[in-house]
Amino acid sequence: MVTITGINFKNPTMLASGIMGTTGASLLRIAECGAGGVVTKSIGPEPKAGHPNPSMIKLECGFLNAMGLPNPSYNEFDNEIKLARSGTDVPVIASIFGGNAEDFVKVAEGLADSEPAAFELNVSCPHAEGYGATIGTDTCMVESITAAVCDAVDVPVWVKLTPNVTDIKAIGKAAQDGGADAVVAINTLRGMAIDINSGYPILGNRFGGLSGSAVKPVAIKCVYDLYEALAIPVIGVGGVSTWEDAVEMMMAGASGVQIGSAVHESVDIFSDIASGIELFLQDKGYSAVEDIIGLSHKVI
Amino acid sequence: MKPVDAKIVEIVEESPSIRTFRFDVSFDDALPGQFVMVWVRGVDEVPMGSSYLNGITVQKVGDATSKLFDMKVGDSVGLRGPFGKGFTLPKKDEHILIIAGGVGAAPLGPLADYASECGAKVTTILGSRECYELVFEDRFSSAGELHITTDDGSAGTCGFVTTVLADMDVSVYDRICVCGPEIMMANVMKVLQEKDALDRSEFSMHRYFKCAIGVCGACCMDPQGLRVCKDGPVLNGSLLIDSELGDHKRNSSSQRVRV
Ligand SMILES: Cc1cc2nc3c(=O)[nH]c(=O)nc-3n(C[C@H](O)[C@H](O)[C@H](O)COP(=O)(O)OP(=O)(O)OC[C@H]3O[C@@H](n4cnc5c(N)ncnc54)[C@H](O)[C@@H]3O)c2cc1C
Ligand SMILES: Cc1cc2nc3c(=O)[nH]c(=O)nc-3n(C[C@H](O)[C@H](O)[C@H](O)COP(=O)(O)O)c2cc1C
Ligand code: FES
Numbered sequence: 001m002v003t004i005t006g007i008n009f010k011n012p013t014m015l016a017s018g019i020m021g022t023t024g025a026s027l028l029r030i031a032e033c034g035a036g037g038v039v040t041k042s043i044g045p046e047p048k049a050g051h052p053n054p055s056m057i058k059l060e061c062g063f064l065n066a067m068g069l070p071n072p073s074y075n076e077f078d079n080e081i082k083l084a085r086s087g088t089d090v091p092v093i094a095s096i097f098g099g100n101a102e103d104f105v106k107v108a109e110g111l112a113d114s115e116p117a118a119f120e121l122n123v124s125c126p127h128a129e130g131y132g133a134t135i136g137t138d139t140c141m142v143e144s145i146t147a148a149v150c151d152a153v154d155v156p157v158w159v160k161l162t163p164n165v166t167d168i169k170a171i172g173k174a175a176q177d178g179g180a181d182a183v184v185a186i187n188t189l190r191g192m193a194i195d196i197n198s199g200y201p202i203l204g205n206r207f208g209g210l211s212g213s214a215v216k217p218v219a220i221k222c223v224y225d226l227y228e229a230l231a232i233p234v235i236g237v238g239g240v241s242t243w244e245d246a247v248e249m250m251m252a253g254a255s256g257v258q259i260g261s262a263v264h265e266s267v268d269i270f271s272d273i274a275s276g277i278e279l280f281l282q283d284k285g286y287s288a289v290e291d292i293i294g295l296s297h298k299v300i
Numbered sequence: 301m302k303p304v305d306a307k308i309v310e311i312v313e314e315s316p317s318i319r320t321f322r323f324d325v326s327f328d329d330a331l332p333g334q335f336v337m338v339w340v341r342g343v344d345e346v347p348m349g350s351s352y353l354n355g356i357t358v359q360k361v362g363d364a365t366s367k368l369f370d371m372k373v374g375d376s377v378g379l380r381g382p383f384g385k386g387f388t389l390p391k392k393d394e395h396i397l398i399i400a401g402g403v404g405a406a407p408l409g410p411l412a413d414y415a416s417e418c419g420a421k422v423t424t425i426l427g428s429r430e431c432y433e434l435v436f437e438d439r440f441s442s443a444g445e446l447h448i449t450t451d452d453g454s455a456g457t458c459g460f461v462t463t464v465l466a467d468m469d470v471s472v473y474d475r476i477c478v479c480g481p482e483i484m485m486a487n488v489m490k491v492l493q494e495k496d497a498l499d500r501s502e503f504s505m506h507r508y509f510k511c512a513i514g515v516c517g518a519c520c521m522d523p524q525g526l527r528v529c530k531d532g533p534v535l536n537g538s539l540l541i542d543s544e545l546g547d548h549k550r551n552s553s554s555q556r557v558r559v
Contacts (some may be wrong), residue, residue: 018516019516020516023522023525025520025525025528028525029520041517048553050553053337053345053346053509054303054337054345054380055510056301056511056516057301057303057380063515066518067510067516069508070518070554072550074556137555140365161335195305195378197376198378202303202339202378206376263515264513264514264515268472276377
């Protein structure tokens with residue numbers, strides 16, 4: 001078991017936002033597959049269809065996506081959270097986005113009656129005009145949005161950070177100053193692929209975000225830096241597909257590990273990774289997961 | 301995988317609104333019931349069942365399919381696939397029943413070919429609104445016995461595929477493979493449930509696809525969260541009991557809409 005921001009998780013793995021998280025039924029399915037927690041798709045103030053297809057492609061090194069934050073809006077989504085919550089004890093975390101602090105507060109308040117365990121603020125989507133990373137690269141915006149949501153809700157608030165900045169520590173500090181209970185790092189890295197037969201950018205949005213194995217070293221470094229710079233917990237995400245990856249992320253400083261793209265291989269990945277971590281701890285004689293969180297800062 | 305460049309080498313008019321496009325690229329490992337993502341550059345990328353190893357059979361309904369209908373031999377699209385889970389492959393001496401409605405015949409054509417080649421017996425119920433909308437009539441009749449139904453009675457039995465199915469003894473079939481409009485599939489499912497044959501049935505489902513590779517969750521069905529793009533599109537009938545089939549689905553914003 002691991003406790004992050006006062007919430008108990010039966011293991012440190014969680015479903016990352018935007019992966020099988022648009023219906024209560026699919027969140028429930030992932031919870032049943034052994035995830036310690038599940039994060040919903042990012043939900044906004046209005047229904048949004050997202051970008052035209054192709055919206056995701058698999059590359060040799062990882063995945064590129066430009067979904068464009070498709071979501072049914074908080075109005076319709078609170079039922080999905082209720083449905084997921086009614087079927088499982090696994091904590092359900094609501095990811096939300098908006099164009100400004102008022103939007104974020106509106107969505108958070110709109111979802112509050114479905115009683116998510118925490119809110120995760122997506123200030124980091126690299127490819128949705130006016131949302132996400134356009135906010136998440138601005139320390140003032142991050143601090144004021146975080147403060148506004150913290151004021152409006154009475155559950156923990158996590159802030160999800162973009163790696164597409166010069167100094168992720170400064171953005172992390174802004175979130176912490178705004179009252180965030182934890183930060184989550186990283187969202188996808190801006191990227192693009194071109195069809196050489198025609199010259200067309202492949203993604204419908206032309207560019208998008210890179211995820212999967214390719215981004216793991218970037219995520220490890222971001223988590224490592226944030227762990228050092230902040231007093232609040234860091235939740236690691238980016239390129240985790242094995243228990244070894246998860247352990248590495250935790251040694252860099254992650255209290256919990258989210259898994260996204262690797263669901264492509266198998267939905268059973270959560271229980272596989274959770275039991276892999278457990279066996280590793282036993283083998284190495286650690287008494288609890290806490291022993292390895294941030295270990296790489298302590299050994300040197 | 302990135303989309304592969306596929307040049308159109310042949311266009312066959314199956315009906316006024318349905319055309320088969322054959323490409324210079326063949327997905328030789330595609331199994332009956334799997335699908336490809338068809339990228340009409342600058343417009344959209346949409347799922348289409350593989351109706352041949354190197355072909356798709358398309359009904360014109362909106363932007364991407366209309367643009368496809370404007371294309372000529374020599375024009376090209378981008379293809380990714382084959383994706384998803386297809387029909388259970390028939391074995392020698394098995395007897396399968398195919399139930400196809402409208403363009404739902406597309407993924408069932410290759411199943412009929414495969415079955416007859418491997419020595420399985422094939423019976424098909426092929427339905428459409430009018431006689432000139434029947435797809436792959438010759439293909440199904442050369443694979444085995446063929447029952448035709450049309451809503452207006454312009455060919456075969458006047459009525460729906462379920463009109464013929466209701467009078468059939470389905471206990472003789474090892475498997476019943478279904479694809480067509482959602483309401484048709486929901487009605488077929490009811491009949492098969494009454495005949496206690498649901499666990500021997502397989503339905504090729506349609507939902508809004510975005511990623512098409514089992515990650516984004518856009519195509520998940522209630523109440524089990526099955527991904528039509530990865531756990532399907534072909535799903536065993538027993539998985540669909542009390543599901544959203546025939547009731548609701550999600551649109552491109554993941555809003556629940558009635559079917
Ligand atoms: C697994 C699967 C196999 C299919 N096989 C065939 C086939 O063999 N032949 C055939 O003619 N049609 C098939 N379809 C349906 C086909 O994908 C749609 O008709 C096509 O996407 C319409 O695109 P459009 O741009 O012309 O229409 P639009 O104007 O974009 O929309 C019209 C309707 O098409 C459907 N649609 C649009 N985009 C998508 C999408 N990304 N995913 C799913 N549905 C969409 C929606 O129901 C929408 O309401 C299949 C669908 C699925 C899910
Ligand atoms: C298809 C897809 C959709 C995503 N949607 C969201 C989203 O809505 N909100 C969000 O905060 N992150 C979203 N992400 C980012 C992931 O949550 C995660 O941060 C990123 O993919 C890195 O992790 P991974 O390598 O395990 O996939 C999405 C990622 C993918 C691949
Ligand atoms: S379309 Fe993304 S999971 Fe099926």
